[in-house]
Amino acid sequence: MITVHHLNHSRSQRVLWLLEELEVPYELVKYERDPETMLAPRSLEAIHPLGKSPVITEGDAVIAESGAILEYLVETHGKGRFAPPAGTQAHHDYRYFMHYAEGSLMPYLLLKLITRRLKQAKMPFFARPIARKISGKLAGDFVDPNLRRHVAFLGAHLGKHRWFAGDELTAADMQMLFPVEAVVERATDLSPPPPLADFVKRCKERPAFQRALARGGPYQVM
Numbered sequence: 001m002i003t004v005h006h007l008n009h010s011r012s013q014r015v016l017w018l019l020e021e022l023e024v025p026y027e028l029v030k031y032e033r034d035p036e037t038m039l040a041p042r043s044l045e046a047i048h049p050l051g052k053s054p055v056i057t058e059g060d061a062v063i064a065e066s067g068a069i070l071e072y073l074v075e076t077h078g079k080g081r082f083a084p085p086a087g088t089q090a091h092h093d094y095r096y097f098m099h100y101a102e103g104s105l106m107p108y109l110l111l112k113l114i115t116r117r118l119k120q121a122k123m124p125f126f127a128r129p130i131a132r133k134i135s136g137k138l139a140g141d142f143v144d145p146n147l148r149r150h151v152a153f154l155g156a157h158l159g160k161h162r163w164f165a166g167d168e169l170t171a172a173d174m175q176m177l178f179p180v181e182a183v184v185e186r187a188t189d190l191s192p193p194p195p196l197a198d199f200v201k202r203c204k205e206r207p208a209f210q211r212a213l214a215r216g217g218p219y220q221v222m
Contacts, residue, residue: 002026002073007040007053008033009219011066014174015054016212018070021169024077026056028215067098070171082171094165097172105154105179108147112187115139148190151183155193162202169206177203182221 002019004026006012019026031041031053045051048064055064056072063069074083084090115135157164164172177200183190184197203209213219 001058003029003057005029005031005044005047005053005055005057006216007031007044008217009038010040010053011178012054013212013216013219014066014178015056015069015073016216017174017177017206017209018073018082018171020208020211020215021082021206022073022077024073030217067102067175070175071098074171082169084165084168084170090166090168090170093161094170094172097164098175101172101175101179105150108143108150109179109182109187111143112139112147115143144190147183147187151187151190151192151196154180154183155195158195158199159193163199173199173203178221185221 002024004012004015004019006016006028008030016028031044033040040051040053042051044053044055047057048055048062050064052064054066054069055062056069057063058076061072063072074081084094115138119132119135161167163169164176180196181200183192184200
């Protein structure tokens, strides 16, 4: 039996969605973030030394990192589903977006979150102008220009393809939903093109996604 160690407001939603699509039974163990720090509870360290979520266990296997978990589930329980055939262009796209989500896109989204929160953070009045100037320059000169390039790239790709790896839903779409949703909801100043919101809508309309949401609970991106 697979056990999913699920943290609220986390990438664990990806794992639940894939399991529901695969119709593989699993046990769910829920953890709650600290409402002030938003950090995961220390109890997760008993499952994995880094104390992060998602983590799954199956037999003696302990697998962390959402992308690695999705790949493991597809390989061990997919029966040829949710990953394109090897050697095809669709498979090249699949592999690319599985890594791109966290490797290239999420760092800029996290930086955007940090610069936004820095502007709003409580601090002595004399420090506010300095903090706002630093965060504004970082966002204006580095974060936003790079994010605009990524947003345009994503819009162009989804303008030509229904899903990230072609015409069929794959685990790459489950990996990509979290950052694309963050762009659509939290980076409206970058004017995300319509194909991104359409992608989010298609994902959330799937019955398996709805079942995963019912089991894991509502989540917020960033």
